[in-house]
Amino acid sequence: MIFLKSENVSYQNIKTLHNIELTVKKGEKLALIGHSGSGKSTLLKLIYERYSDNTALVPQDYGLVNHLSVYHNVYMGQLNQNSTWYNIVNLVRPWQKPLERISIILSQLQLEDYLFRPVGQLSGGQKQRVAVARSLFQGGNLLLADEPVxxxxEKQSQVVLRQLCNHFSTVVLAMHDTQLALAFCDRIIGLEKGKIVLDQPSHKLASQDLLALYAE
Amino acid sequence: MKKTIILSTLLILFSLISSTTLVAADTQKTLVFSAIPDQDETRLKQRFSGMADYLSKKLNIPVKYVPVKSYSAVVTAFRNNQVQLAWFGGLSGVQARLRVTDSQAIAQGIEDTQFHSYIIAHHSTGLKKGDDLPKGIAGKTFTFGSKGSTSGRLMPQFYIEKAFNKKTDAIFKRVGFSGNHSRTIALVQTGAYQIGAVNFKVWDKALKDGKVDLEKVSVIWKTPAYPDYQWTIRGDVDASWGEGFSKKVQAALLDLKDEALLSKFPRSGFIKAENSDYQPIVDTAKSIGLID
Amino acid sequence: MPSKPYKHSAAWNVSWVFIFIAVGSLFVADIEISTFEPWGELSRFFLAIFSPDWTHYKDIGDAILQTLAFAILGVVFGCVVGFALALVFHWRLVRTICALVRAVHELFWALIFLQIFGLHPLTGLLAIGLPYAATFAKIYAEILEEGDKSALQAVDPKTSVISVFFYARLPDLWVHFKTYTLYRLECALRSSTVLGFVGLPTVGYLLSSAFLEGNYTEVWGLLLLFYLIIATIRYWLRPKLLPFYILVSPFIIANDSEISSENMVRFFTEDIIPTPIRNGEGLVELGQWFNELFLTQALPGIANTLILTQIALVITAILTLLFFPLISSHFFKQTGQTMGHTFLVIVRSTPEYILAYILLQLWGPSMLPAIIALAMHNGAIIGHLIGRYSNEITLRIDTVKGGNRYFYELLPRLYGQFLAFLFYRWEIILRESAILGILGIATLGFYIDSAIQDLRLDKAIILIVITALLNVVVDSISRRLRSRLRLKTAVECS
Known part of the structure; x- marks a missing residue:
């Protein structure tokens, strides 16, 4: 599914990823953990660049359009699957079919009351769930999510992660909550200063083991 | 850096030139004259600077021509004493003399005693020349010359409204103002307007110069005669340049025999004129509400 | 299923109100191409671009110097007076007077000053300087208002007002003042050019004369030079050279006509006094006189001005939406954007008055040329600004392309800014609509020009005042709409 070999990434002459070797099999649920700046986001971006086909994304800054409604932001997940005309008409008057599907997704994320609310009026947590809803609506084989919760x-994090893991067969999540990572993912990748320093199945790890990654 | 130096020198040079032209004429009071921009506005200066030289030689004082963009601006400049002598149309002359007391019409072109306007039409209208104004002009698009023109507006408007007993706005589909006579000819010739009103002297000259395509545009009616262009001088010039100055200017104008200079007007010669010659213009302008 | 139906935003609803008004106006507007063979003349005009004529280089050189000199002096006058007024802009009287002065277009000011000063250079100087001073006052005041005041609080309260200003305020604000003033100088070059159409010795004088004679090669000779001047503005307009320019300019615009106080007094005490009063008639006659003026000229003038404005505003909006992607990095690569920039610079540098004039000559007098000219010019200005804003937006890495990107990612994000600029230009479009009447479209400018040509200044002045009031009304509606929709504008759009 994902196969990276000796990958290096530099940003403004500073190396952000060193010699990354990573293979992800279909069906794996992967968590990337590490300090901010350890290279999680960069690694996600790198994976997206290589495997953008049929891949859904939850970026760290959500990339939502504040002036559009929740419905339209979620709908944007499937813009490429419809004709431009269909999409433009949808802006003027929402189509029934996507509306029904999106309503269901939103109710799963407890956002059903905000269907037609402009995203700009929502709280940070609500926005994050809209971004998640968008990826759910988009669907695909692979999900790349950067700190999706x-x-x-706490309670909603569980809901969100369950939805994501049920919906996508292969999942790569950047996380800082180690407990959640252990609970929802079957494999943990630890990153430090752009290098992979840990790669273990979750059942062999305890929360304690991961603290080292966050120690100074 | 080089660029700035070149630019600066150029600018200094130019400023020097313009400032020297500024002070050159300071010794004796300059007589300034102007003329209504009734045709070919691009070369107004060329058209009238010869006249300035002629007057200057005849009167022994500096004479300058200033180009002015509109009929009303000539009247205003005349009224403001920025221009002392002007070649006016019938209407603009009347407007000027109403505003400057003691100003006098002193000369007119030989043709100006019997002036006419032509109504011209684009070939697509199918209108033919007639002794009476062809009624077929109704409902067409129509252009006058300048808003302040006698032969391009006042008289044609008067005769057309008389013939139809209606305002021009109600007769034509659209009424415009081309700006001047040569423009009127050009606009009717290209079909921008179907009908136009034009000064007969400008038309004849354009025809002679080969600027008119008779296949495209032709005269369909000639108005009755009326008095038109004249030289008008301010009443206070005698105080500035000495007793009898306006008589001297009049004599200089009547004396003008130079064909080349006369062709710029275009007239065959100048004859005496008086304010009262233009009473018909005053009456007409009053009747259609152009002056109070 | 959602119980509530989908509701559009207030901005969307407002947009449709404007679109409906414009469509309604289209039904009553005269937008016919009345020329018999319009396209032949148009192609003749555009073919002439390949053989520009500079034969009369002496006249052209002089006209260009005059254009530059009037623009520079006008802006200098405007920014000195404007700055002084900005300091007392919190006085209601100053604000009101500035609003009224601003509401009258440079060309109308020129027509008024032509009556007072005739051909004296003061006419052109004040025609640019006065409305510019009023604009400067407003914008400078806004800059002072919005500027960072933290340095001010650190100053010992006993320091004199003037030193506080020069030490604590000016250094921070200087850049804003400079940017805006330079921008206005570019505007002044356009204004100064256009003033030639009413008789000042600038490029517009030659341009309009060449047009009247159909000398398109000469027209292009002038237009190309004009674009060159605008395009190279940052090369020749160096702060170091400015004192030199200011010093030289008076010599360029000087001529030997004199102003007499007599004319000025007469203008105010006779010319602009309504005829019935001047003739000592009673109130009844005055009422009749005004009534007739209002019903036969002001009212149709106002109607046509508003019709033209509303149509032009909506078409400006449409063109803006078409133009901005041309310079947006979200749609074009570097070369494409450069071409887009060039196109927009040319379109917006052409004064709308000249654009309308060109189209009128070619298509005959209807509102169509005016609509297109206003929409092209303003669309290029706002399109440029919106395009710049769009380049500040970063999109998700999995973003869509083409129409989807335009309608989902960019338009919603830019729409508020777009409306803000549009409403800001609304009043400017109105002012220009009125002015285009001078070219023969029956807006207020037509009746004003006619009154001046008939030497009825009393009527002209009343019509100008009506135009100004109309402007003030539209400006205040626009301001209210902007605050209702919470739209913010930057000063660069005025």
């Missing part, structure tokens, strides 16, 4: 509370 950083702004939602």
């Amino acid at each position: 950083s702004s939602v509370d």
Whole structure:
């Protein structure tokens, strides 16, 4: 599914990823953990560049359009699957079919009350769930999500992660909550200063083991 | 850096030139004259600077021509004493003399006693020349010359409204103002307007110069005669240049025999004129509401 | 299923109101091409671009110097007076007077000053300087208002006002003042050019004369030089050279006509006094006189001005939406953007008055040329600004392309800014619509020009005041709409 070999990435002459070797099999649920700046986001970006086909994305800054409604932001996940005309008409008057599907997705994320609310009026956590809803609506074989639950509370984090893991067969999540990572993913990748320093199945790890990665 | 130096020198040079032209004429008071821009506005300066030289030689004082963009601006400049002598049309002359007391019409072209306007039409209208104004002009698009023109507006408007007993706005589909006579000919010739009103002297000259394509545009009616262009001088010139100055200017104008200079007007010669010669213009302008 | 139906935003609804008004206006507007063979003349005009004529280089050189000198002096006058006014802009009286002065277009000011000063250079100087001073006052005041005041608070309260200003405020604000003033100089070059159409000795004088005679090769000779001047503005307009320019300019615009106080007094005490009063008639006659003026000229003038404005505004909006992608990095690579920039610079550098004039000559007098000229010019200005804004937006790496990107990613993000600029230009479009009447379209400018040509200044002045009031009204509606929709504008759009 994903196969990276001796990958290096530089940004403004500073190396952000060193010699990355990574193979991900179909069906694996992967968590990337490490400090901010350790290269998680860069690695996700790199994977997306290589495997953009049929891949859904939850970027760290959500990439939502504040002036559009929740519905339209979620709908944007499938822009490429419809003709431009169909999409433009949808802006003026939402189509029934995507509306039904999106309503269901939103109710799974407890956002059903905000269907036609402009995203700009939502709280940070709500926005994050809209970004998640967009990826769910988009669907695909692979999900790349950068801190998809950083702004939602504990209980909702569970809901969001369950939805994502049920929906996509292969999942790569950048996470800082190690417990959630262990609970939802079957493999943990630890990153430090742009290098992979840990690569273990979750069942061999305890929360304690991961703390080292966050130690100074 | 080089560029700035070149630019600066150029600018200094230019400023020097313009400032020297500034002070050159300071010794004796300059008589300034102007003329209504009734045709070919591009070369107004060329058209009238010869006249300035002629007057200067005859009167022994510096004479300058200033180009002015509109009929009303000539009247205003005349009224403001920025221009003392002007070659006016019938209407603009009347407007000027109403505003400057003691100003006098002193000379007119030989043709100006019996002036006419032509109504011209684009070939697509199918209108033919007639002794009476062809009624077929109704409902067409129509252009006058300048808003302040006698032969391009006042008289044609008067005769057309008389013939139809209606305002021009109600007769024609669209009424425009081309700006001047040569433009009127050009606009009707290209079909921008179907009908136009034009000064007969400008038309004849354009025809002679080969600027008119008779296949495209032709005269369909000639208005009755009326008095038109004249030289008008301010009443206070005698105080500035000495007793009898306006008589001297008049004599200089009547004396003008140079064909080349006369062709710029275009007239065959100048004869005496008086304010009262233009009473018909005053009456007409009043009747269609152009002056109060 | 959602219980509530989808509701569009307030901005969307407002947009449709404007579109409906414009469509309604189209039904009553005269937008016919009345020329018999319009395209022949148009191609003749555009073919002439290949053989520009500079035979009369002496006249042209002089006209260009005059254009530059009037623009520079006008802006200098405007920014000195404007700055002084900006300091007292919180006085209601100053604000009101500035709003009224601003509401009258440079060309109308020129027509008024032509009556007072005739051909004296003061006519052109004040025609640019006065409305510019009023604009400068407003914008400078806004800059002072919005500028960072933190340095101010650190100053010992006993320091004199003037030193506080020069030490604590000016250094921070200088850049804003400079940027805006330079931008206005570019505008002034356009204004100064256009003033030639009413008789000032600038490029417009030659341009309009060449046009009247159909000398398109000469027209292009002038237009190309004009573009060259605008395009090279940052090369020749160096702060170091400015004192030199200012010093030289008076000599360029000087001529030997004199102003007499007599004329000025007469203008105010006779010319602009309504005829019935001047003739000592009663109030009844005055009422009749005004009534007739209002019903036969002001009212149709106002109607046509508004019709033209509303149509032009919506077409400006459409063109803006078409133009901005041309310079947007989201749609074109570097070379494409450069071409887009060149196109927009040319379109927006051409004064709308000249554009309308060109199209009128070619298509005959209807509102169509005016609509296209206004929409092209303003669309290029706003398109340029919106395009620049769009380049500040970063999109997701998995973003879509083409129409989807335009309608989903960019338009919603830019729409507020777009409306803000549009409403800001609304009043400017109105002012220009009125002015285009001078070219023969029956907006207020037509009646004003006619009154001046008939030497009825009393009527002309009243019509000009009506035009100004109309402007003030539209400006305040626009301001209210902007604050209702919470739209912010930058000063660069005025």
